[in-house]
Amino acid sequence: MKERYDSLRSQGLEWNPPTLETANLPRCTMDGRPTIMLSANNYLNLTSHPKVIEAMIEATRKYGAGSGSVRAIAGTMDIHLEAEQKVAEFKGVEASLIYSAGYTANVGLIPTLVQGKQDVIISDELNHGSIIDGVRLTKAQRAVYGHNDMGALEAVLKEHSEADRKLVITDGVFSMDGDIAPLAEISALAEEYGAMVYVDDCHGEGVLGDGGAGIVDHFKLQGKVDFEIGSFSKALGVQGGIVAGSEDVRTHALNHSRSWLLSGSQPPGVAAAQKAAVEVLMSEPEHHARLWENTNYFRDELQSLGFDTGLSQTPIIPVMCGESPNAKALSQALADEGVMAGAITFPMVAREKARVRTQMSAGLSRDDLNEVLRIFEKVGPGLGLI
Numbered sequence: 001m002k003e004r005y006d007s008l009r010s011q012g013l014e015w016n017p018p019t020l021e022t023a024n025l026p027r028c029t030m031d032g033r034p035t036i037m038l039s040a041n042n043y044l045n046l047t048s049h050p051k052v053i054e055a056m057i058e059a060t061r062k063y064g065a066g067s068g069s070v071r072a073i074a075g076t077m078d079i080h081l082e083a084e085q086k087v088a089e090f091k092g093v094e095a096s097l098i099y100s101a102g103y104t105a106n107v108g109l110i111p112t113l114v115q116g117k118q119d120v121i122i123s124d125e126l127n128h129g130s131i132i133d134g135v136r137l138t139k140a141q142r143a144v145y146g147h148n149d150m151g152a153l154e155a156v157l158k159e160h161s162e163a164d165r166k167l168v169i170t171d172g173v174f175s176m177d178g179d180i181a182p183l184a185e186i187s188a189l190a191e192e193y194g195a196m197v198y199v200d201d202c203h204g205e206g207v208l209g210d211g212g213a214g215i216v217d218h219f220k221l222q223g224k225v226d227f228e229i230g231s232f233s234k235a236l237g238v239q240g241g242i243v244a245g246s247e248d249v250r251t252h253a254l255n256h257s258r259s260w261l262l263s264g265s266q267p268p269g270v271a272a273a274q275k276a277a278v279e280v281l282m283s284e285p286e287h288h289a290r291l292w293e294n295t296n297y298f299r300d301e302l303q304s305l306g307f308d309t310g311l312s313q314t315p316i317i318p319v320m321c322g323e324s325p326n327a328k329a330l331s332q333a334l335a336d337e338g339v340m341a342g343a344i345t346f347p348m349v350a351r352e353k354a355r356v357r358t359q360m361s362a363g364l365s366r367d368d369l370n371e372v373l374r375i376f377e378k379v380g381p382g383l384g385l386i
């Protein structure tokens with residue numbers, strides 16, 4: 001262990017997470033310093049919405065801190081079912097099932113959808129690690145297509161046209177670049193070649209679509225996507241994973257996902273907060289509108305300063321830096337000025353595509369954004385970025 005850790009350290013690849021001493025708000029305290037937060041997935045600032053907090057406290061008083069069992073045996077409470085019904089209503093689907101995390105939804109569900117070598121999983125090269133882990137748990141054939149490359153996807157579908165079951169998996173919003181999967185084309189190709197479609201919309205939920213209903217609503221593909229995966233730990237501000245789809249999908253997932261069957265159910269306070277977060281999203285559209293105002297303003301302003309924001313189409317806005325040391329230097333320069341925006345470097349992204357990833361939230365004020373932009377303008381030239 002020591003050797004491996006030393007080797008990580010010598011390459012500058014070890015994690016050394018900073019510590020928050022306040023809620024994860026746009027203005028927070030991190031490692032003892034006042035900080036403007038640009039690295040949170042808390043797109044709508046629901047982590048600290050009074051209705052969400054109150055729901056968690058009330059449910060904890062009523063039901064206790066834990067559920068006392070796994071969902072399948074004696075750990076399903078009415079509040080879990082109410083949260084699932086609320087998600088289904090919000091997403092306009094028949095049913096949903098809530099897992100302990102988006103991660104466990106992917107590693108639990110993917111292996112249930114294929115059986116062996118006669119099947120194939122077809123995956124975008126930039127899909128999230130939890131999808132990769134889920135695929136590794138299967139014995140199906142695997143094929144990877146170039147990022148968002150529909151010609152490459154069609155070629156793979158053709159090559160595997162004899163496969164029994166074909167499952168195409170894509171992220172909805174890609175978390176490193178902030179670009180959106182061309183789901184309409186993916187779904188059309190899948191239909192033509194008889195494949196199932198699985199979209200991981202963890203960064204699209206609460207962000208894309210009318211009122212934040214997600215990528216399926218963004219492209220108006222209702223009924224054309226078999227499995228929609230989501231997370232409560234991002235725009236929804238709580239924690240937990242979602243599978244949304246037909247009633248058959250829910251029943252199947254519930255009966256076969258080992259990560260769901262073999263793990264204790266979510267604390268009732270979490271379930272109540274999940275339900276409250278979806279209710280807030282449905283009844284207070286101003287948070288979603290504000291997120292997009294901030295996103296469009298900040299991206300436009302960064303670009304007019306001369307920064308390269310890569311492929312960003314969403315509140316994930318990378319500032320492209322070239323080689324890893326440049327990204328680390330920019331992140332450090334921002335940190336010195338009180339701005340948290342993490343460097344994403346090799347091996348998380350290609351060697352020459354290191355970046356600082358910024359993420360917008362509804363709670364950032366125009367003054368906050370202008371202050372951050374002034375700092376970018378100040379540190380950019382010294383690093384040769386503008």
Ligand SMILES: Cc1ncc(COP(=O)(O)O)c(C=O)c1O
Pocket residue numbers: 101102103104128130171175200202203230231232233239240241
């Ligand atoms: C695309 C994607 N899928 C899944 C996950 C995992 O979600 P969770 O944090 O709920 O485990 C993440 C979060 O890191 C993600 O970005």
